[in-house]
Amino acid sequence: MKSKSLSIPFLIWAVIFIIIPMIFIIAFAFTDDNFNFTFDNFNHLNRYLPVFLRSLKLSIISTVICLALGYPVGYIISKMSPKVQNVFVLLTMLPMWMNFLLRTYSWIKILNTESGVLNTILSALNLPTIDIMDTQFAIVLGMIYNFLPFMILPIYSVLTKMDEKVIEAAKDLGANNVQVFFKVVLPLSVPGIITGLTMVFVPAISTFIISKLLGGGGANMLIGDLIDMQFLGNAYNPHLGSAISLILMVFILISMGVMRKFDSDEAGGIM
Amino acid sequence: MLKFLKRFYIFIIFTFLYAPIAVLIAYSFNSSKSSKWTGFTFDWYIQLFQDKQIMNSWGVTLRVAIFSAIIATIIGTMAAIGIANMKKRTRSAVLSVNNIPVTNPDIITGVSLMLLFIALRIERGEITLLLAHITFNIPYVILSVLPKLHQADNMTYEAALDLGATPFSAFWKVVFHEIKPGIVTGFILAFTLSFDDFMISNYTGGTAQTLAVTIFSMTKKKINPKIYALSSIMFLTVLILLIIVNLRQDDNNSKKERKLKKVEKNL
Structure with missing residues (x-):
């Protein structure tokens, strides 16, 4: 075929x-400034272990909360009339459609301790004010805020395509609503x-804007900040930056592999 | 009770999603630059159009989004047709390469392209920005067109050939119409992704700044309310467009329903 x-x-x-830039990342990761082969870049990484662990922790927490918040939303929307669903x-x-930097920046205005919108409202109501700016809590909030739609949409689209007859069949066979949900609906929405999970986890673990704007940078630095510093920041060192990127990529590949395996196991279980 | 709980939950979630947007729109009318509310003004909306930096980056964003979406749609659609006709093994190899920019974090796609441009000694500017955007747009076009090609009926294409159409006109008059929805989705997706991108533009744009990159450089100091004004205009434009499209669809649907009912009556 000519096509x-x-x-x-x-x-x-x-x-x-696509391919050559990926090769560049690998080549830079294993070389020094004179392009001699070295493992040095990876030896330096011990120092950054706390940053890796923090990124991992915060992105896992946000992903789990997104699932907990997003699943019910997807579920409720899928039960609405088609017009309202749209x-x-x-x-x-x-x-x-509003730039995500601005939307994240807007949270500074909301959360700001003295003049923030939230605290202004709280103090007007004589309630205690809250102070979470520049904390990990604020970073998690920012991640959830930015990536929640990525959780809601795929769950909604699986649920809305689900065959109603399967649910009816389960009910006819005597399952109650709770059983129908946990034995039929939930496994089918895996x-x-x-x-x-991947659409939330990947941007969450690699972000650097959210930590910079809401986490105050510095002590709350994430992997993304680390990579950014090596390429555009003062610490310019593309070799180290490539090594960090490579580890991040391997890490994401592994976690996606684990999730896929979980997926096929589940599907096998239903069959 | 349950119904009320569901509604309340949806209300809370969407308040959460829209609160920052409402705050931004409100601040676009604030007469002072600080967080304190000092009074209502339209000034930012007027000054916005005189701000060279903002207007420049708005132009860059729009040009790159339009051209990268058009070029990616052409290359991607052609690629999808080719891929659909490949043997299974080649196809899955090509598709896994195609998936690299989709699954990789944007920051890695960005820095890897930055390394490429540095190595090729290409000065980073609007051209590299365009190349980078085309690169991450193509995969999404392929992924939108490919399913439509699989659904498309091969028989009609062959029938057209049997009836004497050249392969090109058979494609143009038959296959193209079947995959058109996929191409349109791919184009819109590509445009949106390009328009909204920050990460990749940050590393590949160099001197050419997109709106997102300009906003980022402002967040380091203080964001000028003119940006709020511009974003509010953009947001409301999309909102109004969506409402119009939705209303027209409803209108069309109800017209169709009425027609159907008429036909049923006549039967």
């Missing part, structure tokens, strides 16, 4: 702009959950 040749422009493009799907996506 195969239609993909040639893409293949050339992919080699130049409106709510659009409402879920619409915030993405693919959507997996997509949601």
Whole structure:
């Protein structure tokens, strides 16, 4: 078939702009400034272990909370009438049309201890004010805020495609609502959950804006900040930056592999 | 009771999603630059159009989004057609390469392209920005077009060939119409992703700053309320467009329903 040749422009493009840059990352990670082979970049990483662990901790916490908050939203929307469903799907996506830096920056205005919107309201109501700016709590809040739609949408789309007959069948066979949910609906929505988990976890673990704006940088630095510093910051060192990127990539690949395995196990269990 | 709880929950979540947006829109009318509310003004909306830096980056963002979406849609659609006709093993190899920019964190796609441009000694500017955006847009176009190609009926294409159409006109008049929704989705997705991108532009743009990069450089000092004004305009434009599209769809649907009912009556 001649049509195969239609993909040639893409293949050339992919080699130049996808594969070669990835090779650059690997090559930079294993070389020093004079491009001699070395493991030094990885030896330095011990120092940054706390940063890695903090990124991991905060992104896992946010991903789990996103799942807990997002699943019910996806579920409730999928039970609405089709017209209303469309409106709510659009409402879920619409915030993405305002630049995410600004939306995150807006949280500073909301959470600010002295002049923040939230504390102004709280003190007007004579309630105790809260002070969470520049803490890990604020970073988690920012992550949940930014990535929650990525959890809601895939879960919604799995639930809305679910065959009502399967649920009816379970009910006919004597299952109560709780059983129907845990034995039928939840297992069948695993693919959507997996997509949601990866769509939240990957940007959460690699972010550097949220930690910079809401976490105050410095002591609450994340992997993303570390990479950014090596490429555009004062610490310019693309070799170390590539080593960190490489570890981050391997890390994401492993966690996705684990989740996929979980997915197929679940599917096997239903069959 | 349960119904009330559900509604209350949805209300809380969407308040959470929209509160920061409401705050930004409110501050776009605040007469002082600080967080304190000092009075209502339209000044930022007027000054916005005289701000060279903001207007420049707005232009860069728009040009890059439009051109990268068009080029990615063309390359991606062609690629999808080619991929659909590949043998299974080649296809899955090509698709896993295609998935690299989708699954990789944006920051890594960004820095890897930055390394490439440095190595090739290409000065980073609007051209590299465009190349980078095309690169991360193509995979999404392929992923939107490919399922439509699998759904498309191969028989109609062959029938067109049997009836004497050239492969090109058979494609143009038959297959293209079947995969059009996928191409449109891919284009819109590409445009949106490009428009909204910060991470990749940050590392590949160099002197050419997109709106997101300009905003980022402002967050280091103080954000000028003019940016709030611009964002409020953009947000409300999209909101109004969506409402219009939705209303028209409803209108079309109800027209169709009425027609159907008429046909049923006549039967």
